[in-house]
Amino acid sequence: MNFDPLIARLRAGNTAALARAISVVENERPGFERLLAEVHHSLGRARRIGITGPPGAGKSTLVERLVAAYRQAGQRVAVVAVDPTSPFTGGALLGDRIRMESVALDDGVYIRSMGSRGSVGGLATTTREVCDLLDAANFDRILVETVGVGQSELDVAGMTDSTVLVLVPESGDGIQTLKSGVIEVADLFVVNKADRPGAEQLRRDLEVTLGLRRRAGRQADAVLWKHPVLLTVATKGDGISELIAALDRHHAWLLESGTLQERRTRRLLHRTREVVDRATRRWVWEEARADQRIAERLEDISAGRVSPYEVAAEVLGGLKQGERT
């Protein structure tokens, strides 16, 4: 299939073309990698911003406010909402998304929910690829919102230029999160629902932790970038312009320090590895029909006459010889 007309319409900001391209990539339709290869040389225009944090922190409301503010400034904004805990696309996040209908009729906004369909690794790769399509479609900002559960928070940091960690004063989430390793990958911290008791305390706790980390020199970046801790009340719109200003400062720092280029190159290295893994799996399971070889030995495996490990070694041996036959 020739993707040139689709890419041309995508670049021109046609929403239907974008939806079609995303569907091609999400479902790994024939030629999807060619489509992504075609747009590769024109990427890098969009700023990719990750919004992560525990459930209930108000991420969706915050994202909605950011979208509105960016739109007011004339920016085109895309939102990718990732829920790795949901096996269903659009599942758990749908309720939150409905609230965004106000902006959904606006051509300068595009919203997409993505759920895991069995493979968390696969979800992260596909999300990164969807971000590429949005970048190619000339969005100025791509907001990647994720439900924070351990690995997914680290994943989102691996796919964006700036990562915002959203916390709330109540519940022990703040402290839990500080322990979880996600603090290491966040660039900006937001204490949302800051009109509730404990907000100032959480901000101080965060600043102490960040200060200690800086002094311990645990992150080279930290010498240059002083991680801000911002207070917001997303439901009222308080603190949103300060967050946008902080994101602008972070972007400027990323550019000046060379960190942007470094992060993007690291992401491309990681992406290439992912694509090799995926292409290898496709080769093994679809072209080389490893499943058939396994099916032939399944009775022996089940009876204990041969182990999965020996059969796997046979399959791999066959692959290594493959092209010779």
Place this chain on the structure above:
Amino acid sequence: MNFDPLIARLRAGNTAALARAISVVENERPGFERLLAEVHHSLGRARRIGITGPPGAGKSTLVERLVAAYRQAGQRVAVVAVDPTSPFTGGALLGDRIRMESVALDDGVYIRSMGSRGSVGGLATTTREVCDLLDAANFDRILVETVGVGQSELDVAGMTDSTVLVLVPESGDGIQTLKSGVIEVADLFVVNKADRPGAEQLRRDLEVTLGLRRRAGRQADAVLWKHPVLLTVATKGDGISELIAALDRHHAWLLESGTLQERRTRRLLHRTREVVDRATRRWVWEEARADQRIAERLEDISAGRVSPYEVAAEVLGGLKQGERT
């Protein structure tokens, strides 16, 4: 390395040998697959029981009670506590485990916490392999406890003979879980903290849902196995003997109906696929040094002169030709 002496000690129930074997497998030390292949023919003695459900449902306390009851009946019991949200082994679950010190000095009990170290898929595979070692070490029951977050609940069902879903009356967890697809893979349902308000209501809700599912014939098994919904108060030990009896009934049904053999064969098929994937990755990244090829092209990728997809295709082409050179 010759694993025969290790395996002999493992079979004899030596705890140090078991810990050593698990460490070999967890860290994928040289020969770990040979070790697993060696024990393969003697598996199938242990009953593998999955305990899953949302955080706070009281799974750890329930597991502790089950361990005590099985011990009283003279059974050797192993517990594998899996937390896919924690990148650290023994992290979040450690607090719960400490309460089990009472049983930890008993030779007939073995407890192991497993955290994700970057890869959820890898965690599931390793957990299944650790269960094999416990089976080979002559444990009668292997309890696999997991913190329920979407995919991990489905994973645990894929590695056990019987899956117990633990819910609690308060919070909307019950309903959330019913929607999440995990109900489809559970064999037994436990409403824990049944002395709290709403327990009977949750049981009725569950029974209605299960009845509707049975009538809709959505699961062939359901025609034969009537999923029980049990009430427990794990902190007091209430309902534990009933749960053990229900697990015994489920095991008898699994045997009689041929479902046990069917499930185990399906697991072995899945395992063999996982081992092929892992062995392939090792070949690609360690033997064939795909990373080096990518590193050579990274500057071109970063400059937009070539895409990750083209470089991946080059790498794969090299692999297919590999053995010829």
